[in-house]
Amino acid sequence: MHSNPAAQVRAEFIGLVKASIKGSFGIDLREEELSPTLSTPKNEIADLSTSICFRLAKEFKKSPREIAQRVASEARPTKLILTISELNGYVNATFDRVAYSRLVMDAVNSEKERYGASEIGKQEKVIVEFPSVNPNKPWHVGHVRNAVLGNAISNILSFNSYLVEREDYIDDLGLQMAESLWGLKNLDAKPDKKYDQWLGEQYVEVNKRLAAQPDLKHEMDLMLKSLEDLNSEESRMVREMAQRCMLAQRETASAYQIYHDVMIWESDILRAKLLEKALELATRKGVMEKASDETKYKGSLIVKMGRLARYDKEFAGNEEEAKIIVRSNGAATYIAKDFAFHLWKFGIIEAGFRYQKFIEKQQNSKSLYTTSSSGEERNFGNVKKAVNIIDASQKYEQQVMRAMFALVGHEEAAKNLIHLAYGRVTVAGTGLSTRKGTWMGDGKNYTGDDLLREVKDAAYKIVSQSEKITDKSSFEMIANAVALSAIKFEFLKFAPETEITFSWEKALNFEGDSGPSCLYTYARATRVLEKGEYKNRSPDPKAISRGEDFEIIKHIGEFPSLVEKVGEEYRPNLITDYVIMLSSLFGKFYEKMPIINGGDAKETRLQITSCVRQTMGNALRLLGIEPIERM
Numbered sequence: 001m002h003s004n005p006a007a008q009v010r011a012e013f014i015g016l017v018k019a020s021i022k023g024s025f026g027i028d029l030r031e032e033e034l035s036p037t038l039s040t041p042k043n044e045i046a047d048l049s050t051s052i053c054f055r056l057a058k059e060f061k062k063s064p065r066e067i068a069q070r071v072a073s074e075a076r077p078t079k080l081i082l083t084i085s086e087l088n089g090y091v092n093a094t095f096d097r098v099a100y101s102r103l104v105m106d107a108v109n110s111e112k113e114r115y116g117a118s119e120i121g122k123q124e125k126v127i128v129e130f131p132s133v134n135p136n137k138p139w140h141v142g143h144v145r146n147a148v149l150g151n152a153i154s155n156i157l158s159f160n161s162y163l164v165e166r167e168d169y170i171d172d173l174g175l176q177m178a179e180s181l182w183g184l185k186n187l188d189a190k191p192d193k194k195y196d197q198w199l200g201e202q203y204v205e206v207n208k209r210l211a212a213q214p215d216l217k218h219e220m221d222l223m224l225k226s227l228e229d230l231n232s233e234e235s236r237m238v239r240e241m242a243q244r245c246m247l248a249q250r251e252t253a254s255a256y257q258i259y260h261d262v263m264i265w266e267s268d269i270l271r272a273k274l275l276e277k278a279l280e281l282a283t284r285k286g287v288m289e290k291a292s293d294e295t296k297y298k299g300s301l302i303v304k305m306g307r308l309a310r311y312d313k314e315f316a317g318n319e320e321e322a323k324i325i326v327r328s329n330g331a332a333t334y335i336a337k338d339f340a341f342h343l344w345k346f347g348i349i350e351a352g353f354r355y356q357k358f359i360e361k362q363q364n365s366k367s368l369y370t371t372s373s374s375g376e377e378r379n380f381g382n383v384k385k386a387v388n389i390i391d392a393s394q395k396y397e398q399q400v401m402r403a404m405f406a407l408v409g410h411e412e413a414a415k416n417l418i419h420l421a422y423g424r425v426t427v428a429g430t431g432l433s434t435r436k437g438t439w440m441g442d443g444k445n446y447t448g449d450d451l452l453r454e455v456k457d458a459a460y461k462i463v464s465q466s467e468k469i470t471d472k473s474s475f476e477m478i479a480n481a482v483a484l485s486a487i488k489f490e491f492l493k494f495a496p497e498t499e500i501t502f503s504w505e506k507a508l509n510f511e512g513d514s515g516p517s518c519l520y521t522y523a524r525a526t527r528v529l530e531k532g533e534y535k536n537r538s539p540d541p542k543a544i545s546r547g548e549d550f551e552i553i554k555h556i557g558e559f560p561s562l563v564e565k566v567g568e569e570y571r572p573n574l575i576t577d578y579v580i581m582l583s584s585l586f587g588k589f590y591e592k593m594p595i596i597n598g599g600d601a602k603e604t605r606l607q608i609t610s611c612v613r614q615t616m617g618n619a620l621r622l623l624g625i626e627p628i629e630r631m
Contacts, residue, residue: 002117003107004564005557009100010038012078013048013093020074021052025060025067044546046085046092047554053089064089097550101541104557108611109539116559116618120567121162125382127345128154130389132169135242136180137200139252139448140439141502142391142425142432145491147448149422150389151258151624152492152572157387159622160567165380166260169341172242173266176435178224179206181238182216196248197447199241204437230271239267243358250359250368252448257484257624259364262355262380268371269341272351275332278340279325281349287407288325295321299328301336303404311403311414323400335397339404346413347382355380385416387570392421392497420570423499451507456483458508459516469630478628485515485625492623493576513580515625518616521583523631524590525613532596534606543601548589549608555585556615563622572623579619586612 014034022028029052037052053068060067068086075084075091080103082096108115130150133143150166158164171177180199183206191198210216226234246263253259269275279301282288287307291297302322308315325336343349354375359368369378390398398419405414424431427446432439439446444454460479463469469478490507494500510516544550559578566574586609595605617627 002114002119002560003103003111004118004560005100005104005107006554006561008103009080009095009557010035010048012080013038013050016075016078016081016084017050017052017071017091019076020071021056024070024074025056027056041090041092045087047095048093049090051090053091057089095554097544097546097553098541100557101544101550101553102539104553105539105541105607105611108556108614109536109607112614113618115614116563116622117159117161118560118564118567119161120564121157121160123161123163124384125163125165126157126385126387127165127167127381127383128157128387128389129167129169132171132390133249134174134176134434135170135172135245135249136176136203137245137434138194138196138439138445139249140432140434141427141446141448141451144256144448144451144487145422145425145500146389146391147253147256147258148488148491148624149420149496149572151256152488152575152622153387153389153420153570155622155624156563156567156572156575159563162385162567165262165383167380168260168263170242170246170263170265172238173227173270175220175224176203177238177242178220178227179203179210181227181234181241182206182220182223184237184241194248194251194449196245196252197445197449199245200434201437201440203434204440207435207437227267228270230267235267239265246358254363255452256448256487257363257626259362259366260368261366262378263358263368263370264341264353264380265371266337268353268373269337269344269351271373272353274340274344274349274351275336277349278343279336281343281408282325282339282404285408287404291322297322297324297328300324301326303400303407307407308400308403311406311411312399314399315403335400335404338397339401342386342401342405342413342417345381345383345386346410346416348410348413351381353377353380385418387418387420389420389422392423395419395421418570420496422496423494425500425502427502446502451487452483454504455486455507456480459483459486459510462510463631466631471630474630478630481626481628482510482516482519482631485519485620486510487515488624489515489518489576492572493580495571495573513576515620515623516631518579518583518620519625519627520631521579521586522613522616522620522627523629525586525609525616526629528590528595528609529606529613532602532606532609534610536610537603537607539607540604541607543604544608548585548592549605552582552585552589552608552612555582556611559615559619575619575622579616579623582612582616582619 014031018029037050039049041049053064056067057064068089068091071091072084072086080100081093083094085092128150131143131146154164154166180203183202226232288301288303291300291302302324304322305315305318326332344351353371355369355378356372356375357367358370362368402414402417430438444450456479459482463475463479562578598605620627
């Protein structure tokens with residue numbers, strides 16, 4: 001069982017307020033009614049407050065202040081709450097600073113790297129799918145945002161006791177693959193750089209040719225048709241090309257310290273006939289039907305909006321009568337393919353996939369598996385929850401898919417099919433298009449590889465000039481850690497749905513509320529502990545005042561509740577906000593309260609510093625940022 005100091009003190013406060021209200025007014029409130037009324041006062045009058053008396057005032061036709069005064073007078077202190085008071089209609093609690101500080105420091109010292117973890121996941125299995133970049137190009141900065149977000153969500157869910165399967169979906173059958181294969185066969189060029197970069201440039205060149213010679217589209221269509229025959233030479237060539245590209249993309253992922261468990265290929269989904277099974281299920285359940293010849297949807301398989309509206313009212317009144325699932329020419333839409341794939345994810349239909357090791361040992365010491373035409377069976381899929389990191393433009397399609405899940409009789413799965421929509425990354429107001437080549441810049445591209453190289457070079461210049469780092473052999477390691485922290489933090493500090501305009505100036509700025517500044521807090525705390533010869537003795541919080549030291553204690557005590565909240569809401573930006581505040585609080589504490597020269601308070605302040613270091617490290621790792629000892 002993991003500790004949650006903030007939840008424990010809140011429970012005590014709710015309990016005493018409940019008891020006081022029942023004793024004073026005969027009302028037995030539920031915890032669910034009181035919890036939303038709790039807040040932390042911004043001034044220093046108290047540590048916790050409730051506004052419940054404003055609601056009770058309407059029932060009893062008394063002023064909130066009169067009710068709050070009576071509740072406060074009847075309330076009795078608890079183990080963690082020292083005093084209860086009233087102010088302006090609020091009932092306020094002041095914590096017993098010694099008891100609460102001991103609770104927090106004991107929790108951090110005993111749980112260490114697991115401090116903040118929770119049991120809300122109950123060991124349920126969840127798939128997090130990201131970044132699903134087509135295998136004919138490099139990651140650009142938009143893909144990096146997707147990957148960083150997916151990695152953080154995976155870390156956070158794991159910390160909340162979910163069994164997380166990190167999955168990468170590989171679309172090796174779309175038009176983009178036919179165009180890349182055409183380029184491979186017809187353009188007189190050989191790979192002369194990292195393969196995904198080269199292939200992406202080839203793809204841009206093919207589309208320039210298409211724009212200049214529209215007749216080439218017929219050749220592309222024939223190429224696309226041949227890819228549907230999984231035994232064709234073109235299908236074999238595309239798979240080889242795509243696998244080579246994925247190996248190059250995995251180099252980028254590894255450089256960002258991002259790893260997966262399995263890659264699922266669309267061609268293997270086709271081979272397993274998942275689409276046919278999904279369409280049969282949807283037709284049998286009356287969700288999907290063939291469009292009438294009298295409608296504009298003639299020959300297509302459709303889902304009528306009226307049916308979708310039974311599950312989601314947003315579909316009611318839609319201008320369109322139906323949503324096409326399979327076009328009249330037999331081509332499956334994005335929704336059809338995704339519906340089939342997710343039925344497999346939830347174990348609703350079987351695929352009989354075979355798996356091989358794509359990478360024997362990643363840097364996290366785990367193998368990366370891939371679906372294959374041959375290999376062994378493994379226990380992938382069959383989950384309770386699926387989280388898809390997909391840009392916000394796919395919101396409508398994801399809603400349709402959820403509604404279809406409910407309509408075929410799997411409403412629980414529909415609720416657990418989570419679309420984590422993230423905003424696009426634009427460059428000077430222009431979207432990043434692989435087809436148009438807007439990811440290719442002057443002098444340096446907007447790829448993940450270029451981004452990391454540029455930021456690392458800038459970090460290396462700063463690190464190499466530091467007088468605090470005497471070991472020159474560590475410059476490379478520190479510069480890499482600083483660069484990764486800067487990039488990941490910059491992408492994660494915004495709410496996922498926020499659109500981001502990328503600029504090199506922002507990427508290369510290490511000042512202010514940034515990953516490097518939080519790394520510095522961790523390193524500074526490490527130095528303080530070393531200089532103070534910290535022995536990790538049992539905490540003695542009697543020397544803690546109600547100043548900067550106790551403010552840090554309260555903030556650290558909130559960390560487990562925050563991790564649970566982020567695990568339920570999928571918002572890593574709340575953790576970036578948390579560590580920024582932790583850095584700020586530690587800075588004030590460091591300046592105003594001598595630590596090493598703290599006299600009788602030295603050991604207690606070293607304990608607080610140790611708790612800051614541990615909590616900061618735990619939070620950064622959830623974001624995918626590895627803390628370092630020296631900066």
